[in-house]
Amino acid sequence: MPDIQHLNNLVIQVRRDILRQVHKVNSGHPGGSLGCTEFFVALFQVLMERNDGFDMNGKNEDIFFLSNGHISPVFYSVLARSGYFPVEELNTFRLLNSRLQGHPTTHEGLPGVRIASGSLGQGISVAIGAALAKKLNHDSHLVYTLCGDGELQEGQNWEAIMYASANKVDNLIVTVDYNGQQIDGSTNNVLPMGNLKAKFEAFGWEVLEIEEGNNLEAILSGMKMAKSKTGNGKPICVLLHTVMGNGVDFMMHTHDWHGKAPNDAQLEVALSQNPVTLGDY
Amino acid sequence: MxxxxxxxxxxxxxxxxxxxxxxxxxxxxxxxxxxxxxxxxxxxxxxxxxxxxxxxxxxxxxxxxxxxxxxxxxxxxxxxxxxxxxxxxxxxxxxxxxxxxxxxxxxxxxxxxxxxxxxxxxxxxxxxxxxxxxxxxxxxxxxxxxxxxxxxxxxxxxxxxxxxxxxxxxxxxPNFTPENQTFEIGKALQLQEGNDVTIIATGHLVWEALQAAETLHEQGISAEVINIHTIKPLDTEAILNSVRKTGCVVTAEEHNYLGGLGESVSRVLTENLPSPQEFVATQDTFGESGTPAQLMDKYRLNAAAIIRAAVKVIARK
The missing domain is CATH 3.40.50.970 (Thiamin diphosphate (ThDP)-binding fold, Pyr/PP domains)
Known part of the structure; x- marks a missing residue:
């Protein structure tokens, strides 16, 4: 495992990548991306057992699906910095003829992406399918997926959540980005979802909470606990308490930066709070 | 025949x-x-x-x-x-x-x-x-x-x-195509050869098209019957080859005439060989309760409807 200092440096570099990607094209979703930066770094650098290169079928390796596809900037940055494609390609985010579409897709053949996402609520179902395929293939590796908390307002999720426990899909870890924000405001104002932990538990899931979802060590220890609970007949849900916009003071604790790019002056301030560590693309 | x-x-x-x-x-x-x-x-x-x-x-x-x-x-x-x-x-x-x-x-x-x-x-x-x-x-x-x-x-x-x-x-x-046939995706099947009109049918309307062709034959009208089982990709060559010969077409399907096989055939003809076409299909409507035969009769999705369409389209040539 890379040392924690290196991982923290990578987190800062990924934040810079996110900010620079969305600034360049004046579009994209920095808030949720920044909130999940530590999670992505932990997942791809430490937690997942990944093979070299990219094979769509992902046999004999852990695989990941991003359900809330709008946080593509963090996904692309971490994929690039984990070796799936050259980091320079982050320069093409949302540009014409790019593999880095506004929302992730397999359509342009970007290594690391196994499903298109963006229209919300579909990732858990897809992850269940991939987990079932792993069982049929006698592949003991895990399937991870990340979805937003607001995304759980989509009904398909609850079909999937009901199915996974009823069918003991216990090689699946669903992480919920529990930042309490969505486009129109806080989830409590838009459509309160009540006690998510109790809801998942009522559906027969094993639920863990990571209270410090922007702390690498807390994520690593919480997710290792989640891994240890797989294979016991229950799907695993991790409620990851994050702060939207984390790492940039004026973007934190608000939904304002869900889908808005910083202007030149704002970018300068944001980057000054996250000085270069590993080198910009 | x-x-x-x-x-x-x-x-x-x-x-x-x-x-x-x-x-x-x-x-x-x-x-x-x-x-x-x-x-x-x-x-x-x-x-x-x-x-x-x-x-x-x-x-x-x-x-x-x-x-x-x-x-x-x-x-x-x-x-x-x-x-x-x-x-x-x-x-x-x-x-x-x-x-x-x-x-x-x-x-x-x-x-x-x-x-x-x-x-x-x-x-x-x-x-x-x-x-x-x-x-x-x-x-x-x-x-x-x-x-x-x-x-x-x-x-x-x-x-x-x-x-x-x-x-x-x-x-x-009716079960009338060969047992243990090889199915070729995208390949139309010519079920009857004819010269006066091309009837292009899919699904349950294929048998009706064959019945229609028999009746038309008795009336002295030679109908070519093509079964399009693959609506996409469409066998444009088969469609054009037939309509070049007959000069007109009836499409027949158990579907709305908006968006169905008929529209796909229209596009091919408009681009390549503008020709009179009649649509045996539902006319932008929902269905209703009834027996299958009653419904196919009421919504004009049967051999009788295909015969009427064939006579009409031939007159438009």
Missing amino acids: KKYTDSGKKDTRSGFGAGLTELGKTHPNVVALCADLTGSLKMDAFKANHPERFFQVGIAEANMMGIAAGLTIGGKIPFTGTFANFSTGRVYDQIRQSIAYSHKNVKICASHAGLTLGEDGATHQILEDIGLMKMLPGMTVINTCDYNQTKAATIAIADHHGPVYLRFGRPSV
Whole structure:
């Protein structure tokens, strides 16, 4: 495992990548991306057992699906910095003829992406399918997926959540980005979802909470606990308490930066709070 | 004229079930999913033979489409089974994003399409599904005409890489195409040769087209009958070759005239060979309760309607 200092440096570099990607094209979703930066770094650098290169079928390796596809900037940055494609390609985010579409897709053949996402609520179902395929293939590796908390307002999720426990899909870890924000405001104002932990538990899931979802060590220890609970007949849900916009003071604790790019002056301030560590693309 | 014999009425969905049973034996990567309609879709034998490869998802079609997409990642070839209405309109966005745009190798198998679903009425009688599915980039769309063709198509699509929509029906209908035929995706079948009019039919209307051609023959009209089982990709060459000879066309389908086979044929003709065309199809309407035969008569989807359309289109030449 890379040392924690290196991982923290990578987190800062990924934040810079996110900010620079969305600034360049004046579009994209920095808030949720920044909130999940530590999670992505932990997942791809430490937690997942990944093979070299990219094979769509992902046999004999852990695989990941991003359900809330709008946080593509963090996904692309971490994929690039984990070796799936050259980091320079982050320069093409949302540009014409790019593999880095506004929302992730397999359509342009970007290594690391196994499903298109963006229209919300579909990732858990897809992850269940991939987990079932792993069982049929006698592949003991895990399937991870990340979805937003607001995304759980989509009904398909609850079909999937009901199915996974009823069918003991216990090689699946669903992480919920529990930042309490969505486009129109806080989830409590838009459509309160009540006690998510109790809801998942009522559906027969094993639920863990990571209270410090922007702390690498807390994520690593919480997710290792989640891994240890797989294979016991229950799907695993991790409620990851994050702060939207984390790492940039004026973007934190608000939904304002869900889908808005910083202007030149704002970018300068944001980057000054996250000085270069590993080198910009 | 070629003579076609009904070897015994059978439902097309049983052809799907028989094809799936075969695939269970020959294709270890074929898996099947069903949303609480296993008996209706005739998937019982596959389920009994391969319980580990059969996934009962309950009344949750959106989840079924997503799970099917996920199963392809790992090399499986999923066949989903439910009614056509719940295979398309209900789950359009799941199919669009997780299957079509993601180019996943899912076979969406849809029974009880069209008016011939019968007494359940318009909530279940989808007449828009061909249009919905043919508009999705990369989606292959097939509508089979009898038991034997449906069985052959089911087997054939397993070896085609990419998403497929396979449409069939509920009632027993004449079984007249060859047993153990080879099904070639995208290849039209010329069932009758003729010179005066081309009748292009799909699904349950193919048998009606053959009946119509016999009656027209007795009236001295020589009708060419072409079975288009694959609406996308369309066999444009077969269509153009026939219409070059006959100069006019009747299209016949158990579907809305907006978005169906007829419109696809129109586009081909408009681009290449503008020709008079008549549409035997529903006229932008929902269905209703009734027996299949009553409905096909009321909505003019039978041999009599095809004959009227043929006479009319010939007069327009």
